[in-house]
Amino acid sequence: MKKRILSGVQPTGALHLGNYIGALRQWVDLQHETDAYFCIVDYHAITVKQDTQELYDNIHSLAAMYVAVGLDPSKVTLFKQSDVSAHTELAWILNNFTHMGELQRMTQYKDKAKGNGKQTVGLFTYPVLMAADILLYQPHMVPVGEDQKQHVELTRNIAQRFNNRFSETFRVPDVMHPKDGARIMSLDDPNTKMSKTGSSQWGYIALSDAPDVVMKKIKKAVTDSGSTIEASADKPALTNLLVIYSAVSGKTVGELEELYHGQGYGKFKKELGEAIVTWLEPIQERYHELIQNYDELQAILKQGQERASVVAQVTLDDVKTKIGVI
Numbered sequence: 001m002k003k004r005i006l007s008g009v010q011p012t013g014a015l016h017l018g019n020y021i022g023a024l025r026q027w028v029d030l031q032h033e034t035d036a037y038f039c040i041v042d043y044h045a046i047t048v049k050q051d052t053q054e055l056y057d058n059i060h061s062l063a064a065m066y067v068a069v070g071l072d073p074s075k076v077t078l079f080k081q082s083d084v085s086a087h088t089e090l091a092w093i094l095n096n097f098t099h100m101g102e103l104q105r106m107t108q109y110k111d112k113a114k115g116n117g118k119q120t121v122g123l124f125t126y127p128v129l130m131a132a133d134i135l136l137y138q139p140h141m142v143p144v145g146e147d148q149k150q151h152v153e154l155t156r157n158i159a160q161r162f163n164n165r166f167s168e169t170f171r172v173p174d175v176m177h178p179k180d181g182a183r184i185m186s187l188d189d190p191n192t193k194m195s196k197t198g199s200s201q202w203g204y205i206a207l208s209d210a211p212d213v214v215m216k217k218i219k220k221a222v223t224d225s226g227s228t229i230e231a232s233a234d235k236p237a238l239t240n241l242l243v244i245y246s247a248v249s250g251k252t253v254g255e256l257e258e259l260y261h262g263q264g265y266g267k268f269k270k271e272l273g274e275a276i277v278t279w280l281e282p283i284q285e286r287y288h289e290l291i292q293n294y295d296e297l298q299a300i301l302k303q304g305q306e307r308a309s310v311v312a313q314v315t316l317d318d319v320k321t322k323i324g325v326i
Ligand code: AQP
Pocket: 008, 009, 010, 012, 018, 019, 020, 021, 022, 023, 143, 144, 145, 146, 147, 148, 181, 182, 183, 184, 185, 193, 194, 195, 196, 197, 198
């Protein structure tokens, strides 16, 4: 039997290289050997204020990008969280198996709540909805970037707590990070993670960025002091650029270090920018075809909804029976 995996991305803006290298690259690699579920987590997006039209557009653009980077909708189940109501139903039930202190310790909550005087309950309970997203599908593994590790650990704790009380109900999934690039850093500040909403426009490269924008962002990217191009603990900016270069070129970091031995930052950055542009070209071409074909995107999401709903409902019915409401 194939192992099952599940993961998702919020439709909060353009996908960036951090999302791709930390999460989607693994998804594309795993799609043939696993029973894979990939979700557009639109209910997570509304934990911060969203413009109605922008959210709607972002959902479709994310669906198009999922396919453009190489996910095959005939092999994987690609769906929208809000299309499967079992997610919010199970989240409500799991709220009652989650402690306030556990949610207060979540670093992503602390970061997003910082400087935001009026925090919503949704932002606070986001990790419980994420636990429901995962546990409904009984996955063996959850391939995500390193920033999501704490949320998957909480998911495991909630699952174990429920199983201990009501007998084996949920599979307790393992978190899965890529070997390299589990945490891609911002181009303008190598101490913070690359993020759609957290960093300035110079901090991330969107998969939809035009070639001149990519070149400009790489040119402006901060580097470390010294002149050698190598990946090491005291060169966080160069390490980050080398990991990105490796992901888009297929060369290992070691091969790149050798290639640029004795070379200057200018040449390195120019060729890195060109490598990203070349890698992005077919992805953007496919994306532009898809984004104009709204009916095809709708059909993909509808098919995903049908497949996901069947699996999710089995788990939800079991949970409802165990707690005594069915
Ligand atoms: N910088 C990163 N390096 C490696 N992996 C990353 N991921 C996100 N940023 C990096 C991984 O991408 C997947 C989807 O993330 P998400 O967009 O749903 O949420 P996020 O982690 O909050 O990403 P952003 O860009 O920071 O979004 P905003 O700004 O909207 O909050 C996850 O697997 C994540 O680990």
